[in-house]
Amino acid sequence: MTRCIQLLLLLASSPAALAEGGMSYNLRPGVTAISQQVYGLHMTIFYICCAIGVVVFGAMFWAIIHHRKSKGAKPASFHESTKVEIVWTVIPFLILIGMAIPATKTLLAMEDPSNADLTVQVTGSQWKWHYKYFDYELEYYSLLASDQDEITGKRAKRENYLLEVDRPLVLPVGKKVRFLMTSEDVIHSWWVPDFAVKKDANPGFINEAWTIIDEPGIYRGQCAELCGKDHGFMPVVVIAKEQDEFDQWMAEQQQAYQQAKQEEQALLAMTMDEAELMSVGKQVYDKHCAACHQANGEGLPGVFPALKDSPIALGDVDAHIDIIVNGKAGTAMQAFGKQLTLKEIAAVTTYERNAWGNDTGDLVQAKDVAALKGQE
Amino acid sequence: MSSISDVQIDHDDHHHAPPKGLMRWVLTTNHKDIGSMYLWFSFAMFLTGGAMAMVIRAELFQPGLQFVEPNFFNQMTTVHGLIMVFGAVMPAFTGLANWLIPMMIGAPDMALPRMNNWSFWILPFAFAILLASLFMEGGGPNFGWTFYAPLSTTYAPDSVALFVFSVHIMGISSIMGAINVIVTIMNMRAPGMTYMKLPLFVWTWLITAFLLIAVMPVLAGVVTMVLTDKFFGTSFFDAAGGGDPVLFQHIFWFFGHPEVYIMILPSFGIISAIVPAFSRKKLFGYASMVYATASIAGLSFIVWAHHMFTTGMPVQAELFFMYCTMLISVPTGVKVFNWVATMWRGAISFETPMLFALAFIVLFTIGGFSGLMLAITPVDFQYHDTYFVVAHFHYVLVSGAIFSIMAACYFWLPKWTGKMYDEGLAKLHFWCSLISVNVLFFPMHFLGLGGMPRRIPDYALQFADVNAIVSLGGFAFGLSQLIFLAVVIKCIRGGEPTTAKPWEGAEGLEWDLLPAKAPYHSFSTPPEVK
Amino acid sequence: MSQAHDNYYVPAQSIWPIVGAVGLFLIASGAGFTVQQLDSEQGWGVWVLSLGVVVIIAMLFGWFGNVIQESMSGLYSEQMDRSFRQGMSWFIFSEVMFFAAFFGALFYARMIAVPWLGGASNNAMTAEVLWPEFEAIWPLIKTPDGTTTQAMGWMGLPLINTLILVTSSITLHFAHVGMEKDQRKPLKLWLFITLVLGFAFLVLQVEEYIHAYQEMGLTLDSGIYGNTFFLLTGFHGMHVTLGVIILTVMFLRILKGHFTGKQHFGFMAASWYWHFVDVVWLLLFVFVYIL
Ligand code: HEA
Ligand code: HEA
Numbered sequence A: 001m002t003r004c005i006q007l008l009l010l011l012a013s014s015p016a017a018l019a020e021g022g023m024s025y026n027l028r029p030g031v032t033a034i035s036q037q038v039y040g041l042h043m044t045i046f047y048i049c050c051a052i053g054v055v056v057f058g059a060m061f062w063a064i065i066h067h068r069k070s071k072g073a074k075p076a077s078f079h080e081s082t083k084v085e086i087v088w089t090v091i092p093f094l095i096l097i098g099m100a101i102p103a104t105k106t107l108l109a110m111e112d113p114s115n116a117d118l119t120v121q122v123t124g125s126q127w128k129w130h131y132k133y134f135d136y137e138l139e140y141y142s143l144l145a146s147d148q149d150e151i152t153g154k155r156a157k158r159e160n161y162l163l164e165v166d167r168p169l170v171l172p173v174g175k176k177v178r179f180l181m182t183s184e185d186v187i188h189s190w191w192v193p194d195f196a197v198k199k200d201a202n203p204g205f206i207n208e209a210w211t212i213i214d215e216p217g218i219y220r221g222q223c224a225e226l227c228g229k230d231h232g233f234m235p236v237v238v239i240a241k242e243q244d245e246f247d248q249w250m251a252e253q254q255q256a257y258q259q260a261k262q263e264e265q266a267l268l269a270m271t272m273d274e275a276e277l278m279s280v281g282k283q284v285y286d287k288h289c290a291a292c293h294q295a296n297g298e299g300l301p302g303v304f305p306a307l308k309d310s311p312i313a314l315g316d317v318d319a320h321i322d323i324i325v326n327g328k329a330g331t332a333m334q335a336f337g338k339q340l341t342l343k344e345i346a347a348v349t350t351y352e353r354n355a356w357g358n359d360t361g362d363l364v365q366a367k368d369v370a371a372l373k374g375q376e
Numbered sequence B: 001m002s003s004i005s006d007v008q009i010d011h012d013d014h015h016h017a018p019p020k021g022l023m024r025w026v027l028t029t030n031h032k033d034i035g036s037m038y039l040w041f042s043f044a045m046f047l048t049g050g051a052m053a054m055v056i057r058a059e060l061f062q063p064g065l066q067f068v069e070p071n072f073f074n075q076m077t078t079v080h081g082l083i084m085v086f087g088a089v090m091p092a093f094t095g096l097a098n099w100l101i102p103m104m105i106g107a108p109d110m111a112l113p114r115m116n117n118w119s120f121w122i123l124p125f126a127f128a129i130l131l132a133s134l135f136m137e138g139g140g141p142n143f144g145w146t147f148y149a150p151l152s153t154t155y156a157p158d159s160v161a162l163f164v165f166s167v168h169i170m171g172i173s174s175i176m177g178a179i180n181v182i183v184t185i186m187n188m189r190a191p192g193m194t195y196m197k198l199p200l201f202v203w204t205w206l207i208t209a210f211l212l213i214a215v216m217p218v219l220a221g222v223v224t225m226v227l228t229d230k231f232f233g234t235s236f237f238d239a240a241g242g243g244d245p246v247l248f249q250h251i252f253w254f255f256g257h258p259e260v261y262i263m264i265l266p267s268f269g270i271i272s273a274i275v276p277a278f279s280r281k282k283l284f285g286y287a288s289m290v291y292a293t294a295s296i297a298g299l300s301f302i303v304w305a306h307h308m309f310t311t312g313m314p315v316q317a318e319l320f321f322m323y324c325t326m327l328i329s330v331p332t333g334v335k336v337f338n339w340v341a342t343m344w345r346g347a348i349s350f351e352t353p354m355l356f357a358l359a360f361i362v363l364f365t366i367g368g369f370s371g372l373m374l375a376i377t378p379v380d381f382q383y384h385d386t387y388f389v390v391a392h393f394h395y396v397l398v399s400g401a402i403f404s405i406m407a408a409c410y411f412w413l414p415k416w417t418g419k420m421y422d423e424g425l426a427k428l429h430f431w432c433s434l435i436s437v438n439v440l441f442f443p444m445h446f447l448g449l450g451g452m453p454r455r456i457p458d459y460a461l462q463f464a465d466v467n468a469i470v471s472l473g474g475f476a477f478g479l480s481q482l483i484f485l486a487v488v489i490k491c492i493r494g495g496e497p498t499t500a501k502p503w504e505g506a507e508g509l510e511w512d513l514l515p516a517k518a519p520y521h522s523f524s525t526p527p528e529v530k
Numbered sequence C: 001m002s003q004a005h006d007n008y009y010v011p012a013q014s015i016w017p018i019v020g021a022v023g024l025f026l027i028a029s030g031a032g033f034t035v036q037q038l039d040s041e042q043g044w045g046v047w048v049l050s051l052g053v054v055v056i057i058a059m060l061f062g063w064f065g066n067v068i069q070e071s072m073s074g075l076y077s078e079q080m081d082r083s084f085r086q087g088m089s090w091f092i093f094s095e096v097m098f099f100a101a102f103f104g105a106l107f108y109a110r111m112i113a114v115p116w117l118g119g120a121s122n123n124a125m126t127a128e129v130l131w132p133e134f135e136a137i138w139p140l141i142k143t144p145d146g147t148t149t150q151a152m153g154w155m156g157l158p159l160i161n162t163l164i165l166v167t168s169s170i171t172l173h174f175a176h177v178g179m180e181k182d183q184r185k186p187l188k189l190w191l192f193i194t195l196v197l198g199f200a201f202l203v204l205q206v207e208e209y210i211h212a213y214q215e216m217g218l219t220l221d222s223g224i225y226g227n228t229f230f231l232l233t234g235f236h237g238m239h240v241t242l243g244v245i246i247l248t249v250m251f252l253r254i255l256k257g258h259f260t261g262k263q264h265f266g267f268m269a270a271s272w273y274w275h276f277v278d279v280v281w282l283l284l285f286v287f288v289y290i291l
């Protein structure tokens, strides 16, 4: 209730007071040459529309005020004038041509991804982004970082609520970066307002887009095509760095990437105990699986199957690992073999087999997963 | 074959009073009865779709998830859109067409009266199926009213089958309704009622009916492909089998764009009847109004991909669709200018129908301007799938189509009932609606420009204040519509009796030749039109 | 306007529209459930669907029965007849647009989707990254994910079927001429031949499908080629079936002595419909089979 009153006050006050909330009320000019051109176009058309509006509504309100019956106006009898009608057909047409010319120029520039310095493949899937750098050996997933408690209001919402990811995309400034957009399942759309880049990620096709970022910084966007239940929870975060910082970052990443691969091998020999498996498993589950199968394992009937008491989670271990590693083609169940490490898959399988009253007692180890993966 | 003899028996008294009881409505072939049923049905759907909008606005009142699950939210958005488009606006126009066209052209009834009844009665069943699917396991349609594949195929709940078939029968209903309108206009005009004498409402509906017959079958085709992709292993929209998800969008929008003009052309006709009536001056530029309507309809077939600028079409295609889309502003502008010119040096008075008509002109034009902005491809990349689009289409649909329907109801209510509505209450309805509709939809422009995507149940913190205002506007607008219901019921139950022509400046056969309350069978013998 | 304006016959209340609405309701919901229950044990959806079909058939009999009776008892005027004709023309136009959607899908697949998957236009990377093995040729006998099939040639059955349908259009025209001249004998004969040709077409079409499924591996789910092939020819086949049924009814009515040289809207509508179905086939033959 107090909030309502607060808002009514806000409503009555000027937009300037609202702006304190941190939202911009207009398009942002952004940080690329293109985005600034787009902003310019936006403002131009907006002003033209305002001008036309003033003329049209002006004439209308003039008539409303001066030609009203209560003031004794007597109706005129004209109802036609070819001359006037030609005028107001031709003038708007000319105005449109005036708008179309700069729009065409900007569009042609935007649609030319040739001569790129760096190429990144951007793949959407329900509900995360995957980035793969061409020319480097690096690829990773990028997931929403706000947690369920924030969303359901059990915990205060942090800054950048819903606009934070675990691993942002990192790009160099001043370089022409080409994006290859595609998708694993439904259509998503990769959008960063500050670059004026929004391109659909269509499954089975690759769309190209590009940008040259002028300033280092953190830029945030969101998925802009309805892609199912968690469409609203699929942010994009890009960090733009100076070239040398970028190179340094890339070197670190590559090292870490190699290291992880080696560790993966080492893990095969190790066995983890139940407590570790279950705690890692729960983490993985909540982050990667709960969106669909729900934290309580009960799924959403008719959309996402329950894992609690599910024949697969209680039945053959290999079949269970298999569906996690390879997913199930033609359903929302995606292949996690690439997204998760052997250890994580082992842990989450174990977790699913022992949580929510699924008391199989089975412990799955990294080598079991590797064995199954190796068979292919 | 006893039923035939039944028919023969009551055939004898069909020139007199309407039959009584429920069966009057179920079995009727009378265009006025059917028109009334369409209008009431439409209003019921408006409340249903509106209630879903209220769920949406309640959830969006604050950031975070409060009332509904994301999946259910998506169902609300989807079904809200579907119900408003197919259940509220289109049937309302068909209802108006049924009531008015025979009266306006001096015909005894619609050309195919039995089919008319069939078209109507399909609708309640179609929407029953659609609404029932919300209660199936897995929920109802959750893929947006545009049901893009593969979200509506591979990744959809099984209830999509019910959605598909309900759209099929809705389509059958619309096509039959449209055939009826077209045939009525072409074949049932009174002697002397030449095409260029038709009231503009009749003209706009003639063209709308053509659009309907041309595109509803395409919608039927595309839902059929959705069905086979989901259940019969085809891959129209699946690259793995040589198809393309974007193909879906092309076919859908080939239907979808003319569809949005289907929802506005009859409004143009209504406004073209009301503005002259209350300006006490003939409509300015009748002929150019007709040509403008036809041009809009023609252009509407070659602009569909402006909904798809971000799908990665080749740049030549983007340019083509941008230019064509921009062109639509020209004939639409002619209409707006002609309305203003009609008012110019008239003797204007401001009864409720006129108030709604004036609000329509201003607010529709604002919606048109944002449409033009969306048409500029490079900038649409920024606007697309944000609340800017939501603002655009609610301006043209709510303060456009819905306002014009309200205006029409107030304008013709005296002729329908023979009684006058309560002007004071109606003005209250107008002012409440006018203010709240702007509080509801104007700030959505800011949300969109600020970067809020559409179809999301939760949003980043910076959008909180504006969303809260929008929601308050929404609740206020919703409640305001209850006043409308009150006005109509009050008018039917106990309105003051009125005269044959309550509006001084109104023109047309229905005002000039028929008594205060249009008789059950308006023109059993056609009048001679000079 | 030199059109006559007599008293336009407005039928009184009728039960058939609501019966039709209920029928469509049963068909739509029944079909919906049937499809959902395809791979489950439950199968009650089919029963609802069938009941709907029965209701619609009953409606058609009742409704047309009324119309025929009204027509025979001279309630209709020339204006009324025009309404029916125009109504039928617009209905056929809507059917044209329905087929247009599927032809559109076919053209898009051939001219755009498949070439793009093979790297045409702005999709070089689509081919390079996602489908390096894929070859864009039409008919698409190997889909991007590797399903293979065979293309249906135009010689043989399809050609024979084309000849059959074209001939049937001509024979129907002769029947129509007979009708207009009130020559009942040739009317019956030509109409009968048309019917036989229609049946023959359907039989051969089934034959072709069996051949496609059993020997060629060309099925509804073998990629976009099979999809467009079966949906286009399938919907066409359904229309032919409907056309044959309508013509059969017309034949029976003619045997009963209905229609005159002046008044034969029912027959004319049926023949328009048949010619329309025939034209669709010619387009199909060119775009689905030959090209
Ligand atoms: C009644 C319905 C209606 C109407 C009339 C319109 C009218 C127009 N619409 Fe709109 N539109 C919708 C309903 C409608 N629209 C809907 C429902 C959607 C979203 C669908 C979805 O995705 O769910 C949509 C989306 C939509 C998009 C896609 C946005 C996106 O998703 O990215 C675009 C892009 O071009 C667009 C453009 C236009 C244009 C140019 C007009 C023009 O017709 C407007 C012309 C009018 C004027 C311009 C004003 C009057 C003219 C003058 C005063 C003359 C002088 C003016 C100038 C020369 C500028 N519309
Ligand atoms: C003619 C069409 C039409 C109409 C009239 C409306 C009317 C309204 N729309 Fe509609 N809307 C669409 C067509 C329409 N909409 C379409 C096509 C979409 C896109 C869907 C998609 O993305 O797929 C959409 C999407 C859409 C969204 C975006 C959802 C999203 O992206 O997630 C929102 C959000 O605010 C919204 C709100 C409203 C509101 C508040 C009204 C109000 O005007 C409604 C007012 C009416 C009532 C409220 C009913 C009457 C009153 C009562 C029943 C009494 C009870 C009232 C209270 C409890 C207050 N609509």
Ligand code: CUA
Residues within 6 Å of the ligand: A124, A127, A187, A188, A189, A223, A224, A225, A226, A227, A228, A230, A231, A232, A234
């Ligand atoms: Cu991904 Cu929306």
Ligand SMILES: [Cu+2]
Residues within 6 Å of the ligand: B256, B257, B260, B303, B304, B306, B307
């Ligand atoms: Cu459009």
